[in-house]
Structures are given as C-alpha cells and as structure tokens.
Amino acid sequence: MTNLATQLPPTKQALLLEQHEALLEACNLSMLYAPGKGFEALNLQLYRGEVLAIVGESGSGKTTLLKALSGRLTPQSGSVTFSSEQHSVDLYQLSEAQRRRLIREHFGIVHQHPLDGLRPMVSAGGNIGERLMEAGCRHYGDIRKQALNWLKAVEIDSSRIDDLPITFSGGMQQRLQIARNLVTHPQLVFMDEPTGGLDVSVQARLLDLLRKLVSELQLAVVIVTHDLAVARLLADRIMVMKQGQVVESGLCDQVLDDPHHAYTQLLVSSVLQQ
Numbered sequence: 109m110t111n112l113a114t115q116l117p118p119t120k121q122a123l124l125l126e127q128h129e130a131l132l133e134a135c136n137l138s139m140l141y142a143p144g145k146g147f148e149a150l151n152l153q154l155y156r157g158e159v160l161a162i163v164g165e166s167g168s169g170k171t172t173l174l175k176a177l178s179g180r181l182t183p184q185s186g187s188v189t190f191s192s193e194q195h196s197v198d199l200y201q202l203s204e205a206q207r208r209r210l211i212r213e214h215f216g217i218v219h220q221h222p223l224d225g226l227r228p229m230v231s232a233g234g235n236i237g238e239r240l241m242e243a244g245c246r247h248y249g250d251i252r253k254q255a256l257n258w259l260k261a262v263e264i265d266s267s268r269i270d271d272l273p274i275t276f277s278g279g280m281q282q283r284l285q286i287a288r289n290l291v292t293h294p295q296l297v298f299m300d301e302p303t304g305g306l307d308v309s310v311q312a313r314l315l316d317l318l319r320k321l322v323s324e325l326q327l328a329v330v331i332v333t334h335d336l337a338v339a340r341l342l343a344d345r346i347m348v349m350k351q352g353q354v355v356e357s358g359l360c361d362q363v364l365d366d367p368h369h370a371y372t373q374l375l376v377s378s379v380l381q382q
C-alpha cells in the first residue's frame with residue numbers, strides 16, 4: 109500500500125487497495141498561453157472514489173488544467189490517460205468524435221455558471237432526461253421517473269419538473285446542473301468553482317449536498333476552487349498552484365494544517381485572518 113493510502117480513512121484505503129491503476133493520470137502535461145500563463149510539466153494521478161481539489165490564486169492555471177484533464181483543451185505536450193474497467197485510453201490520441209463520446213459516457217462536467225451546463229430553454233425534467241436519451245434510454249415513463257428521482261435527490265420540488273431553468277434561483281440551477289451530470293452515473297466528475305457566485309447560506313447547502321452525493325455514489329472528483337473551506341470539506345487530496353506550477357500537494361487536511369510552501373502558508377493565513 110502506498111503512503112498516501114495508509115493516511116486515508118479506512119473506506120478510502122480499501123478503495124485504493126482494490127485498484128492498481130489510476131482512473132485518471134496526467135504525465136508531463138503542459139499548456140502555456142504565454143510564460144507563466146497556463147501550466148507546465150504537470151503530473152497527477154486520481155484514483156476511483158477520490159476527490160482532488162486544485163486551489164490557487166486567480167490566473168494560476170486551474171481552469172486551463174481542468175479543461176485539459178477533462179478532454180476539452182488539447183495540451184501542447186504530455187498525456188492524459190483515462191482507465192475505465194474496460195480499457196485505458198490517452199484522451200488526446202482519440203479522434204474528436206471518440207473523445208466527445210468518452211466524455212459523454214464517463215465524465216460529468218459542472219461549470220461555475222450553471223447555465224453554461226444547462227439548456228436554458230428546455231424544462232428541468234428535459235435537462236435531466238436529455239442525458240438519459242443520449243445514453244440510449246427511450247422509454248418516456250422511465251425517463252420522467254428518473255428525472256423526478258434526481259430532482260428529489262438534489263432537493264428540487266417535483267412540481268418544478270416542467271419549469272425552465274431560467275426561472276430557478278442560482279442555487280437551484282446549480283443543483284439541476286449537478287442532477288443533469290450525475291443521472292448517467294459518470295465515474296469521474298470535474299467541477300470548476302461549483303459554489304462560486306452563490307450566497308454563503310446557499311453555498312453551505314450545496315456543499316452539504318455535494319458531500320453527500322460524492323460519498324453515496326463514490327465519485328472521483330477533480331474540483332477547482334479558490335475557497336480552502338470547500339477543499340477541506342470535500343477533498344481527500346489537494347494541489348496548490350501558483351503561476352502554472354504545483355507548489356505543494358498532499359493530503360488535504362495535512363497540507364492545510366501544516367503548509368510547507370510559503371505560498372500555501374500565505375493562502376492558509378489569509379483565510380484565518382478573514
């Protein structure tokens with residue numbers, strides 16, 4: 109067992125023991141728009157059921173990295189390997205159509221602005237049902253039933269099933285976006301600041317829900333956030349970025365309780381002063 113696994117809670121240790129290869133692995137990955145803008149020579153591994161938080165200052169390359177990891181931005185060099193139970197593929201060796209299919213079948217992508225991940229002129233139920241139809245479901249009754257179940261799971265009243273997302277509050281839209289992503293049971297979910305732009309109380313409710321879903325569905329998640337409290341609540345591991353470089357990484361509680369790099373220390377102390 110790796111050092112990392114021995115330091116995780118027993119359920120996570122068991123999960124890591126069962127698996128030999130990472131669900132997602134980035135090797136020597138680089139995408140620089142200009143010196144210091146993007147990220148460079150980055151390596152990471154994510155295992156099944158594990159939550160990795162990527163934190164760092166604005167402009168440090170977090171979103172660019174998330175896009176490259178999730179198959180939405182071809183890097184200048186390096187590889188991103190996704191290993192499902194059936195096969196192991198380098199995302200950027202696939203054709204565009206193959207990559208799109210893999211993303212649809214295996215990944216969830218939760219955007220900071222929910223309307224970027226929803227169809228605003230399609231009903232809430234339709235937003236969830238559409239993903240099921242893309243996955244091959246054809247029975248209207250089943251699709252509606254699953255949509256209702258998912259609305260309930262994300263705490264949206266079933267009476268809103270035929271309403272358009274644009275009539276929802278920001279928090280509800282974000283919960284609907286999460287339902288749309290999770291209805292097809294992806295193994296891996298990428299989230300970019302999922303609680304950004306929401307009121308504090310709405311954020312807290314959404315975080316509780318995310319924590320519950322991540323644990324119940326044993327999701328692997330890569331979450332970008334500038335909020336260390338979000339990282340602490342959701343993540344097993346954390347990666348701290350500054351100007352396109354990973355300056356520190358490790359178990360989330362350990363890094364946040366005992367930061368070694370001066371920049372991580374600054375991030376942690378600035379939260380304590382708030």
Ligand SMILES: Nc1ncnc2c1ncn2[C@@H]1O[C@H](COP(=O)(O)OP(=O)(O)OP(=O)(O)O)[C@@H](O)[C@H]1O
Nearest residue numbers: 141145146164165166167168169170171172173334
């Ligand atoms: N398409 C692009 N073309 C040129 N430069 C870009 C592009 N996208 C991002 N950048 C630059 O790359 C750097 C990293 O951007 P990125 O959005 O990845 O950072 P971030 O850490 O996610 O920031 P934030 O927390 O503000 O979202 C920034 O300096 C940004 O201006």
